[in-house]
Amino acid sequence: MDLHFGDSEPTDEERAAVDSLLGPATSAWEGAADRSDVDLRWARGGREARERRDLLLPGLHAVNDRVGWISEGALAYLCRRLTVPPAEAYGVATFYAMFALKPRPAKVLHVCTDLACAGNGSAKLCADLEERMGAAGSVSDGVTWQSSPCLGLCERAPAALLLQAGTPSGTAAAQRDPRLRNTGAPALPVGPNETDEPVRAAADAEVTPIRADLGTADAPNGAVVTPPRAHTNGSSAEPALRRQAFAVIAPATVDTLVDAATAPEDAPEEPSAAMAVPQAGQDGLLLLQRVGVVDPFSIDDYRSHGGYNALRTAFDIGPAGVIREVTDSGLLGRGGAAFPTGRKWQATASQPDRPHYLVCNADESEPGTFKDRVIMEGDPFALIEAMTIAGYATGAHVGYLYLRGEYPRALHRLENALTQARLRGFLGDDVLGQGYAFDIEIRRGAGAYICGEETALFNSIEGFRGEPRSKPPFPAEKGLFGKPTAANNVETLINVLPILTMGAEAYAAIGTENSTGPKLFCVSGNVERPGIYELPFGATLGELLDLAGTPTDIKAILLGGAAGGFVRPDERDIPLTFEGTRAAGTTLGSGVVLVMDDTVGLPRTLLRIAEFFRDESCGQCVPCRVGTVRQEEALHRIKDRTGAAASDDVALLREVGQTMRDASICGLGQTAWNAVESAIDRLGAFK
């Protein structure tokens, strides 16, 4: 490797940010300020450092979170520490929307302009905001704002997220222990205020970076466990001025946005995750039974509501038994592709190559989807337990939880859940005294829809650009780090809990023959009670809409998100099952049910979808990279046209769309034309 780092030096703050993740530099080879005699004799870094390439993305986060952007000096220092060529690191950093490589203010306001928010006034909101704070991208009073793809807050549209860069407290750094992957066990230091009973009163504003959970409705005790920093040097010297903070503003008005941008610490508390579950507390729920019922900060509360019974069952029946139960249950993946989970686990478990990895895909970014967020915020221990079971079944000792970068509250709660689970022996070298070692590491995405594609997600974790790989080989054979990997969506994983507690047969009795079990639906748009609904497979679209309460003047319903398809309001009889939607020529996708009246208008909605795919295309293959641009251009030309005036462009759209579907590498390009096609064929758009 011809490493060439340039002359840029990091500032003290940037150096501290990187060191908080990687520890202090131990030699001048790694960028330490002083050169020692030993450095003249032995080179450091090299292979050992290169094997930590997967810390590149956390390193970029560390700098971006603290400074607000990534300078040449900071990138060069990070590259030196990890022996990564700067050109590659630059390619990675520029891939993600949440990173800036040019100076920008510490406070960035992301205003969602995606489908559900557009139907709830985001255009007006942006116009008002432009008046108060200047055009998007401009800087006023230390804040900049920008429009954002779906933030997964559709039940409270229009939504916005404010992120303030600053010094963190120890939470985030300590969770990301670089040794975790190699040892397969956590090396989390136990802090002075952590005893067997986690201290739940440590919610002191001084040590808590993330304010939004303090005193929230669903966590009245403000439970935050704050482990100390893994590495403390460097941090004592820095001026402790601005703290890292975030504020979720939804539903947003221009006043609340401006207030939050002025003082994120004083923004009103975000409502409890249970507010997104209209059925919260009802009997008979399997997946949502604990959301709004348990304290998401308390492992004891989780256990007193049936938590960790499924893991005990798993240990009783052994890994093969778990896979048999999951296979017999008929569970199909809930991320959109509907692949049989049991088969995926069996294929991974039977690979002779070691180690095996488990990956939880929590990079929920499909416009209109917010179910995984609600689960992670409302019942985080359930996901930890389900991942442990999946790891046990597939022979993995490390699980990666790839969490969407725009979900700070879920991150905070999951980090707390991991800490508590480790302290109580539910994670670690010897889970529940059963001799099984398992731990979970959270990896944050950084604003790239494509990273929800499993192989792009692997590349992202490994520290490469989040570009999909071509399949075959499939992840069960060569996945994360080239090793056998089982990758599952959050909702898929938490279905494993009822499968084990009630038995495969009872679970399979729910739903229909080919779509078993309960399903979560993300209902948003123009409905009276937006939110997550749990229904057994087989309920019709009409039944779901009745639960959510629809006005009479709806024009279209989008199933499955931007990658899904539109159906007409009169198609209420479509059964919400994988086979039922397929038979009706549409898709269930990730469970999005987005109801639209005509406030926005179909052509504008289609244009927004096309913009979304253009923005989110990774650019690797031609059909998607250029096709999504041509699709948007054509939709732009005909947004006010119909009939003969639009027919040429509709024909063009069809041909480009078919090529994207047939010739793109991954699901993004293959589905980028679905919604537009369904609008033309089913709703008669541009007729």
Add this chain to the structure above:
Amino acid sequence: MTVVPLQLPRRLLEFTLDGEPTRVPEGSTILDACRAAGKDIPTLCEGDTLTPKNACRVCVVEVEGARTLAPACSRRAEAGMKVSTDSERARTSRKVVLELLASSTDLSTTPRAAEWIKEYEAKPDRFGPDAARVNETPKIDNDLYVRDLDKCILCYKCVDACGDQWQNTFAISVAGRGFDARISTEHAVALPESACVYCGNCIEVCPTGALSFKSEFDMREAGTWDESAQTETTTICAYCGVGCNLTLHVQENEIVKVTSPHDNPVTHGNLCIKGRFGYQHAQQRG
């Protein structure tokens, strides 16, 4: 003469290619089989010395039973597979991919592009005069080669050749995302400030002329570049003892470009700065 290394015999597998039973050694790609059968499939990002990246998608073929088309360059032939290279679906995709490329980038120096556009009846103009283009001006920041990203189709070959597949220099990478993705050095610094060692192996693999010798670029600008008037002479580099083969491209008794035979077991088409650019002494005639 090229030395052919002996290998263990490979088993043959049989599959159907355009209705004809075809036997190929195990591990062959569909493209290998097509070439052996004399079928001409367009390729751009495929390179004979590189691992297929299958990014350009002009080589897609239809595999019976598959939901999507398959890139012939990387999909391995399997026993019993039924492949059609010339189906309506495959031809449409190839045509549209050519249109998408030609409407966004400058394919004027891409060998065979014009021929394929004609063959597939592609009409890049159909996207209208306002269709977005890459719109880059040539980067001339050193004396040896020019990067004209307006001609870049983002095939990743230069990145792979600069990176772990050959040179291990990692001076360039793809930066940005989607339509704005570009081949770039870190922070888009000029080449002399980057890690580039000017081996020119990226030029060797570039399929479109986006990367070219400065000598070639200048002659094309001046209108004096004439490939039909050039001779190619393969010789051995005299700079060191490795023994790399050089192919000197000579026009009007001047060396205008240096390449290396891809099937040469020493170089596989790769050279260093001396072999590739250090030819001026041969032309000192005074």
